[in-house]
Amino acid sequence: xxxxxxxxxxxxxxxxxxxxxxxxxxxxxxxxxxxxxxxxxxxxxxxxxxxxxxxxxxxxxxxxxxxxxxxxxxxxxxxxxxxxxxxxxxxxxxxxxxxxxxxxxxxxxxxxxxxxxxxxxxxxxxxxxxxxxxxxxxxxxxxxxxxxxxxxxxxxxxxxxxxxxxxxxxxxxxxxxxxxxxxxxxxxxxxxxxxxxxxxxxxxxxxxxxxxxxxxxxxxxxxxxxxxxxxxxxxxxxxxxxxxxxxxxxxxxxxxxxxxxxxxxxxxxxxxxxxxxxxxxxxxxxxxxxxxxxxxxxxxxxxxxxxxxxxxxxxxxxxxxxxxxxxxxxxxxx
Numbered sequence: 487x488x489x490x491x492x493x494x495x496x497x498x499x500x501x502x503x504x505x506x507x508x509x510x511x512x513x514x515x516x517x518x519x520x521x522x523x524x525x526x527x528x529x530x531x532x533x534x535x536x537x538x539x540x541x542x543x544x545x546x547x548x549x550x551x552x553x554x555x556x557x558x559x560x561x562x563x564x565x566x567x568x569x570x571x572x573x574x575x576x577x578x579x580x581x582x583x584x585x586x587x588x589x590x591x592x593x594x595x596x597x598x599x600x601x602x603x604x605x606x607x608x609x610x611x612x613x614x615x616x617x618x619x620x621x622x623x624x625x626x627x628x629x630x631x632x633x634x635x636x637x638x639x640x641x642x643x644x645x646x647x648x649x650x651x652x653x654x655x656x657x658x659x660x661x662x663x664x665x666x667x668x669x670x671x672x673x674x675x676x677x678x679x680x681x682x683x684x685x686x687x688x689x690x691x692x693x694x695x696x697x698x699x700x701x702x703x704x705x706x707x708x709x710x711x712x713x714x715x716x717x718x719x720x721x722x723x724x725x726x727x728x729x730x731x732x733x734x735x736x737x738x739x740x741x742x743x744x745x746x747x748x749x750x751x752x753x754x755x756x757x758x759x760x761x762x763x764x765x766x767x768x769x770x771x772x773x774x775x776x777x778x779x780x781x782x783x784x785x786x787x788x789x790x791x792x793x794x795x796x797x798x799x800x801x802x803x804x805x806x807x808x809x810x811x812x813x814x815x816x817x818x819x820x
Contacts, residue, residue, distance in 0.1 A: 516717020542593035552580030561629025565592035657779035673726035682710035693800035752780030753798035
């Protein structure tokens with residue numbers, strides 16, 4: 487009887503006795519120390535708002551140069567490393583590629599206090615290019631980087647050979663549509679709750695229309711590692727500040743002023759909209775309709791070309807790298 491009872495007890499406890507410990511989340515430094523980029527990282531150091539800061543960037547040169555430079559601008563939930571495949575394709579086609587991490591993001595400085603603006607980030611990018619002796623370049627921006635690329639082209643049209651926006655956010659003015667505002671403090675509290683699970687859930691639902699591929703996990707871990715590391719409070723604070731920037735500084739109303747050759751790459755399954763969770767159901771249903779938004783933007787920008795990817799979402803360069811790169815190279819050749 488005792489033998490049977492002991493055996494039964496061991497059977498019940500077996501899953502606990504042999505359970506593997508839950509893996510610890512990967513943790514990176516406040517400037518993404520510990521996460522390797524595909525090319526050597528360089529630093530552009532300068533003063534901004536009374537503080538010494540630095541922008542990390544990649545300067546990738548081709549083996550056979552075609553004499554042209556492409557600047558790649560990352561999105562808010564992305565880093566320069568996310569452009570890895572695109573950089574390789576551009577380099578192979580003869581382009582020099584400059585890919586910076588914007589101030590407040592990824593491997594760049596996270597200021598203790600900073601008033602962010604798209605104008606300032608554009609000016610920082612222009613100063614970086616000037617320091618490298620680059621007077622004119624093709625500007626390619628994804629997501630938030632698309633907003634930034636448009637602002638850059640508006641501020642520096644003579645320095646912009648071509649403008650390419652890849653599923654840019656800000657194709658609609660959320661606050662003008664009635665989407666409620668969220669304070670920096672509230673954004674900060676939300677950012678502190680960020681985890682690998684919450685990042686993946688959001689990206690799968692909003693960016694990839696419910697689909698998921700194992701290769702996406704690398705980019706989830708990259709971001710989650712910033713929030714799991716020793717600089718998590720500084721990371722979260724800067725992300726809260728840049729959320730305020732994105733919500734309050736639309737560029738869409740100025741599209742008609744763009745005077746550079748422009749192409750929009752729009753994954754039709756994208757549904758990204760800032761502060762959508764605060765909107766009522768009727769408004770939510772009208773937000774982030776990228777098929778409509780992309781076509782409206784193309785009409786607003788004189789001579790703009792629109793490339794639509796029917797089966798892709800927010801990040802065509804991640805979902806279908808070869809298709810996106812072929813389309814981008816075609817656009818740059820025109």
